[in-house]
Amino acid sequence: MAGLKRRPGRYESWGLSLLGLGLFLGVWQVLAVGMTAGPQVLPAPLAVIETTRHLLVAPFAGHTLLGHLAASLQRFGLGFGLAALVGVPLGLAMGRFGWLDDLVTPLFEALRFVAPLAWVPFAVLWFGTGIGGPVMVIFAGAFPPCLVNAYRGARQVEARLVEAAQTLGAGPLRIIVEVLLPGALPAIVAGLRVAAGLAWQSLIGAELIVAGAGLGFVMVQAQSSLSPQIVMAAMAAVGLVGMLIDIALRRAEWAIRRQWDQLA
Amino acid sequence: MLVVLGLWWTLTSGCGLIDPNRFPDPAETWAALQQILTPGYAGGTLVQQAWASTRLVLLGFAVAVTTGVPLGALMGLSRRAESLLNPAFLLLRPIPPLAWIPLAVVWLGLGDGAKILVIWIAAFVPCVINTWTGVRGADLTLVAAARVHGADPVRVLLEVILPGALPMIFTGLRLSLQACWTTLVAAELVGTLYGLGRVLDSAYRDVNPAMILVAMVTVGLLGAATTRLIAALERGLTPWQV
Numbered sequence: 001m002a003g004l005k006r007r008p009g010r011y012e013s014w015g016l017s018l019l020g021l022g023l024f025l026g027v028w029q030v031l032a033v034g035m036t037a038g039p040q041v042l043p044a045p046l047a048v049i050e051t052t053r054h055l056l057v058a059p060f061a062g063h064t065l066l067g068h069l070a071a072s073l074q075r076f077g078l079g080f081g082l083a084a085l086v087g088v089p090l091g092l093a094m095g096r097f098g099w100l101d102d103l104v105t106p107l108f109e110a111l112r113f114v115a116p117l118a119w120v121p122f123a124v125l126w127f128g129t130g131i132g133g134p135v136m137v138i139f140a141g142a143f144p145p146c147l148v149n150a151y152r153g154a155r156q157v158e159a160r161l162v163e164a165a166q167t168l169g170a171g172p173l174r175i176i177v178e179v180l181l182p183g184a185l186p187a188i189v190a191g192l193r194v195a196a197g198l199a200w201q202s203l204i205g206a207e208l209i210v211a212g213a214g215l216g217f218v219m220v221q222a223q224s225s226l227s228p229q230i231v232m233a234a235m236a237a238v239g240l241v242g243m244l245i246d247i248a249l250r251r252a253e254w255a256i257r258r259q260w261d262q263l264a
Numbered sequence: 265m266l267v268v269l270g271l272w273w274t275l276t277s278g279c280g281l282i283d284p285n286r287f288p289d290p291a292e293t294w295a296a297l298q299q300i301l302t303p304g305y306a307g308g309t310l311v312q313q314a315w316a317s318t319r320l321v322l323l324g325f326a327v328a329v330t331t332g333v334p335l336g337a338l339m340g341l342s343r344r345a346e347s348l349l350n351p352a353f354l355l356l357r358p359i360p361p362l363a364w365i366p367l368a369v370v371w372l373g374l375g376d377g378a379k380i381l382v383i384w385i386a387a388f389v390p391c392v393i394n395t396w397t398g399v400r401g402a403d404l405t406l407v408a409a410a411r412v413h414g415a416d417p418v419r420v421l422l423e424v425i426l427p428g429a430l431p432m433i434f435t436g437l438r439l440s441l442q443a444c445w446t447t448l449v450a451a452e453l454v455g456t457l458y459g460l461g462r463v464l465d466s467a468y469r470d471v472n473p474a475m476i477l478v479a480m481v482t483v484g485l486l487g488a489a490t491t492r493l494i495a496a497l498e499r500g501l502t503p504w505q506v
Binding site for chain 2 (some may be wrong): 067
């Protein structure tokens with residue numbers, strides 16, 4: 001089909017992209033300036049940039065934007081790290097031992113459909129609103145992909161290799177660490193990337209509901225003081241940091257995959 | 265199943281290892297279920313609250329499918345449309361759907377509108393991306409064959425490209441449905457008058473762990489049920505897939 005194959009030239013494509021971006025920002029600006037409701041409803045893009053710069057130096061809701069970002073990143077790191085530290089070894093072990101698989105899978109399947117955010121009430125009841133509660137919610141979001149990918153990765157490791165290691169007298173722990181872990185590494189890193197996305201998302205959700213600092217907290221505070229330009233500044237920060245995390249893990253995934261392909 | 269129930273009972277009421285204020289025992293949970301089923305809790309019975317939430321998910325999901333799939337198809341068919349629309353899409357995509365909740369509340373208040381907006385955002389992105397990928401991956405030989413036999417572009421789109429993209433589209437739908445439920449629960453926890461999020465929130469404020477558990481199980485069951493529904497729909501619409 002001609003329509004599918006005919007590509008616009010490089011310049012045309014760049015031009016259209018710029019036009020699209022310009023249209024998007026332009027319509028936004030016109031809507032913001034033209035609407036009678038004014039900045040209380042839709043702040044202009046320039047106003048959002050101005051607010052972001054202001055928030056970098058002036059504290060809002062207790063900290064500057066960077067202070068809130070640090071609080072968010074700390075929770076994210078704890079929750080995500082914990083999920084990886086528990087989920088990956090458990091997934092590998094489930095891939096190795098059938099009885100563990102039979103034991104954990106029904107429980108896991110039952111819990112999988114509970115949205116991570118639905119854990120918020122229990123998380124707060126058990127661990128409070130400071131660090132513990134949000135960290136548990138992040139854990140609930142990031143744990144399933146860690147476990148599932150480690151499990152799938154371990155199952156895909158050739159049985160031949162495991163048997164060879166067994167014949168040479170390796171114990172179960174050594175098989176998991178030296179055969180299954182390296183074999184499943186590409187799958188694990190792919191799972192970690194998905195988990196990081198979900199963890200970041202759950203973090204924002206948890207901070208919207210319970211927290212005293214962090215980017216989600218900034219949004220809720222700004223929402224109740226009806227300042228959408230601060231909400232948007234925080235949204236931009238959330239989007240940017242989430243994107244950076246994703247890019248970093250994508251790089252790692254790519255590098256590992258390339259190395260593994262070379263070895264294979 | 266029995267093992268889990270037995271373990272649950274032993275840990276909570278049997279030897280009192282877990283504080284009942286932290287996790288409910290089976291009897292309490294049963295009582296909470298009875299309470300929410302007949303007199304109701306937080307302004308409605310379980311069925312009413314569950315229906316309020318399910319209705320919002322289905323509405324937001326339907327709006328997302330009807331907007332996302334055509335947009336994805338357009339971006340898949342035309343490189344020009346892709347170049348034009350992609351920048352705005354790339355700019356908005358990294359923002360998690362949950363981060364739209366405060367803005368939605370500022371714009372539309374605590375009613376249904378804000379929730380539908382947020383659910384729409386959550387489901388829209390996977391719909392667009394998967395339709396786009398599916399359409400872009402259309403088998404060009406089939407498309408050319410259809411053209412040679414005199415099919416006009418509309419027919420090619422409806423009878424060759426879209427059926428080819430359907431499995432991919434359904435993958436997007438499943439992903440977005442899960443995102444819808446997460447987002448709805450978050451949106452309802454931030455503020456609402458009805459729905460399962462409201463039940464969770466009230467139960468948390470009353471320190472009623474049994475009710476929290478009932479609400480959580482209901483959310484999980486509804487999520488599983490809607491996912492099954494999508495899977496059944498997929499089997500019905502793509503019978504050639506095994």
